[in-house]
Amino acid sequence: MAVTLAEINKLRQKTQAGLMDCKKALTEANGDMDAAIEILRKKGQAVAAKRSDRDAAEGCVLAKVDGKFAAIIALKCETDFVAKNADFVALANAIIDAAVANRCQTLDEVKALPMGNGTIADAVVERSGVTGEKMELDGYCTIEGEQVIAYNHMNGNFLCALVALNKEVDPQVGKNIAMQVAAMSPVALNQQAVPQSVIDEEIKVAIEKTKQEQVQKAVEAALKKAGINPAHVDSEDHMESNMGKGWITAEDVARAKEIIATVSAEKAANLPEQMIQNIAKGRLNKFFKESCLMEQAYIDDSKISVTQYLESVEKGLTVSDFKRFTLRAE
Numbered sequence: 001m002a003v004t005l006a007e008i009n010k011l012r013q014k015t016q017a018g019l020m021d022c023k024k025a026l027t028e029a030n031g032d033m034d035a036a037i038e039i040l041r042k043k044g045q046a047v048a049a050k051r052s053d054r055d056a057a058e059g060c061v062l063a064k065v066d067g068k069f070a071a072i073i074a075l076k077c078e079t080d081f082v083a084k085n086a087d088f089v090a091l092a093n094a095i096i097d098a099a100v101a102n103r104c105q106t107l108d109e110v111k112a113l114p115m116g117n118g119t120i121a122d123a124v125v126e127r128s129g130v131t132g133e134k135m136e137l138d139g140y141c142t143i144e145g146e147q148v149i150a151y152n153h154m155n156g157n158f159l160c161a162l163v164a165l166n167k168e169v170d171p172q173v174g175k176n177i178a179m180q181v182a183a184m185s186p187v188a189l190n191q192q193a194v195p196q197s198v199i200d201e202e203i204k205v206a207i208e209k210t211k212q213e214q215v216q217k218a219v220e221a222a223l224k225k226a227g228i229n230p231a232h233v234d235s236e237d238h239m240e241s242n243m244g245k246g247w248i249t250a251e252d253v254a255r256a257k258e259i260i261a262t263v264s265a266e267k268a269a270n271l272p273e274q275m276i277q278n279i280a281k282g283r284l285n286k287f288f289k290e291s292c293l294m295e296q297a298y299i300d301d302s303k304i305s306v307t308q309y310l311e312s313v314e315k316g317l318t319v320s321d322f323k324r325f326t327l328r329a330e
Helices: 003-015 019-027 032-048 086-101 107-112 120-131 172-182 196-225 234-245 250-269 273-291 304-314
Strands: 058-066 068-075 136-144 147-152 160-167 301-305 319-324
Touching: 003 019, 003 032, 032 120, 032 196, 058 086, 058 147, 058 234, 068 147, 068 319, 086 107, 086 120, 086 147, 107 136, 120 136, 120 304, 136 160, 136 319, 147 172, 160 172, 160 196, 160 234, 172 304, 172 319, 196 250, 234 250, 301 304
Parallel strands: none
Antiparallel strands: 058 068, 068 136, 147 160, 160 319
C-alpha cells in the first residue's frame, strides 16, 4: 500500500531511521506504525549480529555536568563518516543526557534506561540498522565533587576529561586541570593512588633496565679499548652488513663476540646492588612525576607542579578525582 510523507516523517521521528528505511518498513507493515518500528528494530539486530566481529574504533565521546555530578560516555561506530552524522551525534547527546539525569553509575544502568519504544540499548541497535555499521556504548565513567568540570578536547567528540575539585573556584581553574588531564593522560591522582601492583612492575622494569644499561656500558668500554666500534657489532645483522662493507673483518667480529660474552657475564655477576636500587628508585620517582596528576608539571608553567598551581589559586585547593576517555590509540 502507498504510505504518506506524514507517516514516514512520524516514523522517522520515533526511530531516527532514514527516510527510505522508514518508507520501506511502513510499506512492508501495510502502514502499521508499531509493526514498522518492529521491522526497523529487527533490521538493526540483524546488522548488529552480522557485524559483531567488526572493530568499532570511531564514534562520539561526550561529557556532561549536572550540579556536582558528571559523566562521560562513548557511542562507538566503525567509520568517521557515521561518527560525524548529525543523527548519530544527537543520539549520543540524548544518551548522555539521560545517563546524567538519572545519575547512572554503570554502563548497564545506562543501557537499561527507557528511550523511544524500548531501552537505550535498543535505540543503539536500531541506529545500527540505519547506518549498517556496528555500534556500541563504551567508556562510561562518572565523577562527583564540590565542583565538577567537563572538557571536550577541541570540541572534537573523541577525547573528554572530567575533574572534581574540593572547593568552588573560578571554573577556568577546573578547565585548566581538565585540559591537563586530556593532554598528559595521568594514570593516578597521586602516588598513594597508584596500585601497588603497578609500582612493583615499574620497579621490576626499572631494575632490569638499569642492569642492562650498566652491562652495556661495560661492554662498549671494552670494545672501544680493543679498537672496535660498538655500533658496528651491536647486532648479528650489523656485523654481517659491516663485514660486507669492509668496515670490520671476520676476525674483528670473532673478537667482538668474545668480548661481549665475557664482559657481559662478568659485569652482570658483579653489579653493585645498592647502586642499582638507587637508580631504579630514581626511575620510579620519574614515573610518579610523569604519571600522577598532582605531581605532573603544570602544562601552562612547567616550572611548577599541578599541586603548586592549585595552591597558588587558593590554599588547600586540590583535585579530588578525575576521569578521561579517548577513542584514539595512545
